[in-house]
Amino acid sequence: MPIREVSLRRAEPAALAAGLQRLRDDLGVPDGFPASVTAEAQVAARAPRLPDVDRTDLAFVTLDPEGSLDLDQAFHLSRTADGYLIRYAIADVAAFVAPGGAIDAEAHARGETLYAPTSRTALHPPLLSEGAASLLPGQDRPALVWELQLDRDGTTGQATVARALVRSRAKLSYADAQHQLAAGTGGEQLELLREIGTLRQQREAARGGVSLSVPEQEVVPSEASWGLAYRASLPVEDWNAQLSLATGMAAARLMLDAKVGLLRTLAPAPxxxxxxxxxxxxxxxxxxxxxxxxxxxxxxxxxxxxxxxxxxxxxxxLFRGAGYVAFDGTAPEQPLHAAIAAPYAHVTAPLRRLADRYAGEVCVAICAGRPVPEWALAELPTLPEVMAESNRRAHRYERGVVNLVEALLLEPLVGHEFTGTVLEVDSEAKDGVLQLAEPAVEARVTGSDLVLGRQIRATLVTADPIAGKVQFAVRR
Known part of the structure; x- marks a missing residue:
């Protein structure tokens, strides 16, 4: 995702206001929530459905980007006689959202949270997603608590999930966690995260899975304007991601065995x-x-x-084309996610992604030996298209914001030459994608002799901060 930082303390640059509004209008990005949704959220925040089981004795912690308040996940890691135990608490959105109610209908219309550098267009009202339903530290919260048994080599054994009340003890950021580990002050939970995460990365490699470590463009807000930088993930982010991947794989296996559920799939590359x-x-x-x-x-x-x-x-x-598949009674013919090299499901981000609430509910019912609730079962067939549309909008929105910032940075430099690396080439169209090192820009470039991977000099011919268009050309 090209946009990571969200700072609500900073305003959008005036020079980008028109372009950002055009982008939001074109994509139908909503502004705020209807009064009926807000009113329902206020009631739900005061009286959520609380679970019977209390696991507030476990010292869960959260690990997220700096400034995040929509905290979906908290972990508690421990050693066992045979390996490890991952306890992974996921925010129980269903404890606050009535099926068929105003919040539910609005969430289906949105599909997922949209991010911009100084704002977020939330899937659920912030009163819930950043408040009553978020796993904030020191607060008792209803959650779906996964328990994953791991062997000494990191292989997942038994996996279960059930509702329980939890309380996070600490809200950690990626940068702080990485610093603590480097300084030797990370404590047991972060040390175990590194140990388990590394083992899971080894298991990923053994089964043929792959994660691309491509530095991403990141919009960086400042007091005066916005900038761009290339950012590679920290090791602690990758280890943390392995907890989510392990949970998603366990959820997929539960649903496939029960022949009901919602998977995230990607066909093997031809x-x-x-x-x-x-x-x-x-x-x-x-x-x-x-x-x-x-x-x-x-x-x-x-x-x-x-x-x-x-x-x-x-x-x-090779990673494009991922989607969702819903099933009830017959497992899908192609259940794999090729990049993960295993069946996989989205279950760990229900505050930010609609599909996770449904897949999580299916897994809770399976583990409890109960039928899947009718409200969840009835909506399963519609979710693949709902999520496909929301994924498309999220990608276009985030890419659109980056394009606008690129144009803003480069507008005064039209006519100047830049050195960059050719990332893509379309020989028929005689154009491609040029990557600049400074500023951190990726934009279209025209030229008849573009060579993939070659460093070239190109002239900036267009930088339009209203349309978000940047164009380079190789001049002979």
Whole structure:
């Protein structure tokens, strides 16, 4: 996701106001919540459905980007005689949202939370998503508590989920957690996170899964304006992500065994797509022996090298096309998520993504030996298209904001030459994508002799902060 930081203390730059409003209007991004939704949220916040089981004795902690308040997940990690126990508490949105009510209907219309640098368009009213339902520290909260048994090598064994009351003890940011680990002051939970996360990364590699470490453009708000930077994830983020992945894989297995649920799927790449990547590697001068599997090849790439950064960018093509599949009575023919190399489900972000509430509810019912609630079962068939549409809007919104910031930064420099790396080439259209190191811009470039991975000089010909359009050209 190109937009990570949300700072509500800073205003949007005046120079971007018109472009941002145009973008929101074009995409139908809502402004606030209807009065009926807000009123229902106020009632729900005062009287949520509380679980019978109390696990406030467990010292859960949350780990999120700096400034986050919509805290979906909290973990408690421990050792066992045979390995490890992951307890993963997920915000119980269903404790606050009445099926068919005003909040529920608005959530279906939105699908997921949309992020901009100084604001968020939340899936649920902030009174819930950043307040009563969020796993904020020192607050008792209803949650779905997953328990995952891991062997000593990190392999998942038994997995269950049930409702319980929890209380987070600490709200950690990625940067602070990484600093604490480096200083040796992380304590047991962060040390176990590193240990378990590393083991899960090894299991990912063993089963053929792959995570692309491509530095992302990040909008960086400041007091005066907005800027752009390339940002690589911290190790602690990747370890934390492994907890979510392990939970999502366990949820998928529960639902497949019960033949009811909602999976996040990605079909394996066709052989011709892999062959095309091999030709790309050859064109970039990167060795890819035929005896080396694709996941092993990708993990060895270094994004700091221009040619290998272009290769990583090309590899993202194999990760496009992910979607959702709902089923009841018959498991899907293609249940895998190819990038994870296993069946997988979204269950760990219900405050920010609609699908997770439903998949979580299915898993709770399965583990309790009860039928899936009718309200959840009735909506399952509609969710793949609802989520597909919301995913498209989120991508266009976040990409659109980045485009506007690129244009704002470059507008005074039209006519200047820049040095960049060619990330993509369309030989028929005679254009491609140029990546600048400073500022952190990726934009279209035209030219008849573009070569993938090559550093070139190109002239900035267009920078429109209203339309969010930036264009370079190679001049002879």
């Amino acid at each position: 052989q011709e797509a892999v062959d095309r990547l091999r030709r790309t590697a050859q064109a970039l001068g990167i060795s890819w022996p035929h005896t080396r599997a694709y996941p092993d090849f990708v993990r060895a790439l270094d994004a700091s090298t221009p040619a290998q950064a272009a290769m990583l960018n090309a590899c993202t093509l």
